[in-house]
Amino acid sequence: MPRAVSGRLPRIGDWTDFDSLAKVQESLLAGTLAAASASAFYRTRRDGVPADRAELAGYPLTSKADLRDAYPFGMLAVDRTRLATYHESSGSTGTPTASYYTGADWADLVDRYTRMRVGIKDTDTFLVRTPYALMLTGHVAHAAARACGATVVPADNRSLATPYAKVVRLLKDLDVTLTWSLPTDALVWAAAAAQAGLRPDRDFPALRALLVAGEPLSEARRDRIAAVWGVPVVQEYGASETGGLAGECPHGELHLWADRAIFEVYDPATGRITADGSGELVVTPLCREAMPLLRYHIGDRVEVSYRDCPCGWALPIVRVLGRFSAGAGLTQVGLEELVFRLPAEYGVLFWRARHTGSGLRVQIEVEVRHGPAAAGELTAAIGAAYGLDATVEAVPPGTLVPPGVLTAMPEVMKPRGLFTADEDWDRALRYY
Known part of the structure; x- marks a missing residue:
């Protein structure tokens, strides 16, 4: 060595x-x-x-x-x-x-x-x-x-x-x-x-x-x-x-x-x-x-x-x-930078985007009262940075990351062979 x-x-x-x-x-x-x-x-x-x-x-x-x-x-x-x-x-x-x-x-x-x-x-x-x-x-x-x-x-x-x-x-x-x-x-x-x-x-x-x-x-x-x-x-x-x-x-x-x-x-x-x-x-x-x-x-x-x-x-x-670039010089880091430059009070934590070839579709989770302002500001920022026509949709919190994902506590069990009448024996050999 x-x-x-x-x-x-x-x-x-x-x-x-x-x-x-x-x-x-x-x-x-x-x-x-x-x-x-x-x-x-x-x-x-x-x-x-x-x-x-x-x-x-x-x-x-x-x-x-x-x-x-x-x-x-x-x-x-x-x-x-x-x-x-x-x-x-x-x-x-x-x-x-x-x-x-x-x-x-x-x-x-x-x-x-x-x-x-x-x-x-x-x-x-x-x-x-x-x-x-x-x-x-x-x-x-x-x-x-x-x-x-x-x-x-x-x-x-x-x-x-x-x-x-x-x-x-x-x-x-x-x-x-x-x-x-x-x-x-x-x-x-x-x-x-x-x-x-x-x-x-x-x-x-x-x-x-x-x-x-x-x-x-x-x-x-x-x-x-x-x-x-x-x-x-x-x-x-x-x-x-x-x-x-x-x-x-x-x-x-x-x-x-x-x-x-x-x-x-x-x-x-x-x-x-x-x-x-x-x-x-x-x-x-x-x-x-x-x-x-x-x-x-x-x-x-x-x-x-x-x-x-x-x-x-x-x-x-x-x-x-x-590694991913969607054309027009667009990268995840570059687009993410614009998303998180939105004012913190808008509460934006989650987003997703799809490049369609002719434009860009973006969804951001944002509090309803801030939706119009957030969508307008991000649309303008994307146009200025990349020259793309962007459709920015402000969706309510819980749309992209559902509350059930945040609160779920799934049952975890080890493999078993013996079950009572009210138990699900289809899970006998599963471990999760």
């Missing part, structure tokens, strides 16, 4: 500028290329394995299709007895992408996660609300919190055992101090708290920060979530195939962990690849032994810059725009 400084993982402060950061990358790259040569995928690739950074710069991209074709262990670079965990993507497009990590890989995953700017303390109660099943995100947060001595509440968001109403109860009754979730979840919890007669900014005094990842997040939506809960919202960015790739500094900028990976920006329209600018992210992890990846094309649309930041970390700054 490559290490840059005295046999340990790089730490912020080991470099002082972007030139010395490049030297940290160089110190790790040889080990990364050696690990890739042990991978069946790279060893048998027509181009072989690059010998150095100059050759890496011209090496073909590794795609998600490559990972799917290599399922399950075609990317493996160590003996399977050395693996600590196996993970998969959701597989929503068919064959999933597999990823796997050794114990040494896990040391790197945990170390990167604990760089969260708010810190994780042994006095924290940390509610983990991202998936556990096969995906990486919940397990990394869980392991990092335990490594810091925190108490973990494993509230997996793929389980009927922890509906939104129960999450609100846990947040309050357990004095949860930190949470890890999708940004959208934080808004749904706020709505569920309101249904329970609670105010997020008043009735959860132990909460000190909301840690979020897993979907694009505009500054306007982050500000709205922070205002609703009265605590900072701290963003992280990563993928199951790579682990965490970026985190926030004390000044709120999202920095790529370029001491642990080489990042590039790919323009699919021209095929041009640069170190910064706008395009799709390409990453070469530098501390990965089980599944080395060379120039892995994640596909997320990003903006990367190497400008100085007051934090002094000397790490590139990234803005993550997501």
